[in-house]
Amino acid sequence: MNGLVRLSRREFLRQTGRAGGGLAFALVAASALRPAPALAIAVSREAPGGTAGFAPNVYVNIRTDGVVEIVCHRSEMGQGIRTCLPQIIADELDADWDRIELLQALGDEKYGDQNTDGSTSIRRHFDLLRGAGAAAREMLVTAAAASWGVPAAECVTRNHSVHHEDSGRKLGYGELVALTEGIPVPDKPAFKSKADYRYIGRSLDTIDGFDMSTGRAAYGIDAALPGMLHASIERCPVHGGRVRRFDAAAARKVAGVVDVIEMPAPTSPPLFNPLGGIAVLATNTWSAQRGRAALDIEWEPGANAAYDSEKYREELLASARKEGRLVRQRGNVAVARDAAARTHVADYYAPHLAQAPMEPPAALARFGEDGCDVWSCTQNPQATQDTVAGVLGIDKSRVRAHVTLLGGGFGRKSKPDFGAEAAWLARETGKPVKVTWTREDDLRHGYFHSVSAQHLEATLDADGRVTSWLHRSAFPSIGSTFDTTVGGPSNDELGLGLTDIPFAIPNLRLEACDAAAHVRIGWLRSVCNVYHAFAIGSFADELAHLAGKDPHTFLRELMGPARRIDPAEDAATYDNYGQPLATHPIDTARITAVLDRVADMAGWGRVLPEGRGLGIAVHRSFLATVATVAEVGRDKDGGLKVHELWTAIDAGQVINPDRVVAQMEGAGIFGMSLALHGELTARDGGIVQGNFDTYPVVRMSEAPSAIHVHIMEVDAPPGGVGEPGVPPVAPAIANAWFAATGERLREMPLGKARGA
């Protein structure tokens, strides 16, 4: 649905007022603690705001007091969207930043796509958000011009007012509200020229910074209602398993425990539905957890009881070594092999990962005659509505999905199973229920990043040029979460870093190989780009050394002449992250420019201290290109130490440079965590790791001394930012380790072998 439909004031009240019942249940903890806000913008204020005003579309409402309410329909999980989104609207509206109030949208299809995933918030919504601000601005100008009896073309907007320069008259936005009745919404409002931007491209401070530095920021885990119960759920250790029998007598004796309830068995396919299990409800979280520990449950583990990561690893590598489904082909790799001066073959392996956001999944729900309210740290409030409606068997319109701040998401919270758990328990108990996942729940029962095996073969001619490149990718598909018949990678997944390989190699063959899923597979920051970039970036470096060439120079050669690539020319199916290649091309000139920039930043080629090396990698994903250089050496115990990182990004037009820098810094650390430590393994069908002792992530002591970031100045539409920083990190580190030690690491986590 188009979000830019004009609402009459009455409609605005009616549509948004549907959530009015929810407003009465404001988050107790957050509101009780909130002092007079130091900023004009408060956290957790939801749409609708207090007063109807001039609402030209669902994202903007101008009140008669002049305050511009801006609705954020995307979820904030650290990427800064609650700052960047109003920057865009306020800029096109010529609004005063100090006179805007940010409201958080509930899940509602009237906003269009709300799934905060795939680094889409800016790249897919930039024009929509500009249009929301520009339409409002144009209508205010029309209203002012009409009231003055002058042509609209003689009027300008400046800092929250419309001005008629010739006569010196002006009207503030608040004053104009009463004059906007009957003014049509322009079809194609004119956008500002780049030179006139006031907020877009500026590093405005994070809107939620005050609340986040004072403990006032409210996350899903903080949601509270009077009389609510706290739930902790014991789920089957094996994916797809169910309760055979259970004894809750001991659990019920734990002080504070109120009830013990068996949840419905899991569905197949799992979709976003709850996993089932036994829920213990108590007056506080700790009692619920203690009661849960006292449960005696016998499980029917089901079809995945034999899942064993060591065994599966061999199966997956074997699958990648066999011919798979053809994905993209140019020339003939077999012919090239016969004529080759040298041949090189390598396999790469990467394990399952968990997103492990610092806030585990958590949701509060209430159920009543008016339907269901769910407050949760969801990346996808409309999917929360759908899933809750399905689980409860009620109409979606009766589910109000409130969006709190997210204590990290990284793809985990795009799956709303935890919200549905709370909703089901709320109806079952007749009381508000908050479900809080433990860290162990998060690491053992999530939607995991795919385990993967990559098989690569290449040939070189006598001059060390690559004449052929074969890449087979094997991993269980995210599609298996939605369809049990899916047996291998989908074209969409292969489009994440495999199908779109930009190298100028005359003979190219890309294949997809079968792999069965034995756990719920889901998205993790950068998704399949993680292992595709690791294999491609590492293999290119291996070939450079084999050819006796400098890895940076060699990558430049692989990119070839400046050109735009369309994988469809090689008969591949490729959707370019849902946006046209015309606006978001695979442009080797831009990729090479990023590569050259990072090499320059890092002082590529400089003399390094003994035992240190530099590694370089570049990868285009989510319509942005990021290149990374890592300086790596041995620590005092001989383990792998990342000393410093350099990153350059071409994401086209950026909204808030400081938030882009922050995303690149964070991607460096996230990429280090998965490169050095990340590994979930299954034994007897269950995940072995349970907490940060067995699933380590990078800590301060391992953080590089500096992460240098450069944003390329490019006149192009926005690309993604949240995810593209991650993929080049692991290959850059592996390549640097090789440069430092001569040892090639082809398996993640790299630190497993190297004591990091």
Place this chain on the structure above:
Amino acid sequence: MAVELTINGEGRSLDVDPQMPLLWALRDVAGLTGTKYGCGKALCGACVVHVDGEPVRACAFPVSAAAGRDVTTIEGLSADGSHPVQKAWRALNVPQCGYCQSGQIMSAVALLARNPKPTDADIDTAMSGNICRCGTYTRIRAAIHEAAVQKSAGDAS
């Protein structure tokens, strides 16, 4: 059974099982949700609060051990967010998702209390118990240095 303690300068009596971790007593009983759960096993630092000025992991600290003592949470660090560490956090736009930052700030305040001029190595040692999954470590380091400068300037004036 009631546990008597002082939270953010205010005498409180919490009707809880004495074995309940301070974290849940603060969050579920006292209604102070600024202190976060991240692991439940003293591994991540999201729950760091001060007891008599010393940093503790509230998720692994029985509320009874805080009886008769002064507990300071992020909400009590300053009335208006004006503590030099909080100001430095905002000046450098440290938080991304913000979830771990209560614990980070409480650990940083404790560090600066015992070491007003920490080096990078001091910071790495003191702050390695606090995980940030968003990866704000380099900014946290810089913010602690910034707070140290501001604090010494404030102390001198």
